[in-house]
Amino acid sequence: MNKAGEIRVIALGLIRDGERIFISEGYDPVKHETFYRALGGGVEFGETSGDALQREFQEEIQAELTNIKYLGCLENLFIFNGRQGHEIIQLYQCDFVDSKFYQLESLVFSESQTHKHKALWMDISRFKSGEFKLVPEGFFEYL
Template sequence: MNKPGEIRVIVLALIRDGDRIFVSEGYDPAKQSTFYRALGGGVEFGEHSYDALQREFQEEIQAELTNIRYLTCIENLFIFNGKQGHEIIQLYQCDFADSKFYQIDSITFSETPERKHRALWVEISKFASGELRLVPEVFFQYL
């Protein structure tokens, strides 16, 4: 999460399999609502976003990516847990190198020892209907 007044540069992966996408599940305690976002993470100083994407997938779910293609840059202003956030998102489209990732229902991973997350496949129609919330909403333009 951002420090107050900080703009965070992150990289996210749009991984699609037919009518579903691979996302991470999050929860906002202030809004008491669950949301979903593409998997990825922070870009470190001196690191190219392409390299950060591959590193994050290795660290979080031990996955290699292939067919990596740059899509766009998204500026995301949001409120999370009652605090203003500001991200610059480098968005890539890619595939899993190992087909086993297309067979799984979900994976639990840890960003930090106290913060566990779940990544899973979700049908795009559940986001389109409003049943589930995908963030940032501008992400729909690339599905």
């Protein structure tokens, strides 16, 4: 987790297959709220956001990406687990190299020893209807 007052730069990959997107499920224990966001992670010093995107997908779900295209930058101010967060998101559109990822219903991956996450395909309509929460809000502009 980032230190108080720190702005985190992250790279996220928007993977779309028709009317569904591949996203990660998160849970805020303070708000008792489940939310979803694109997969990806922090950009390390000396690394481009495009390289970070590929590294994060490799580390988290052992997936290679192709057709990587920069979409834009989002700024995300939020409260998670009772703490304020600030992210600068470099957003990319991309595809999986291995078609097996398109057949998956869901998969569980570890971000660390203690953090397990679920990644899954979900219909975009379920976010647009408000049934499920997609973060950050600005993400909708790219769907």
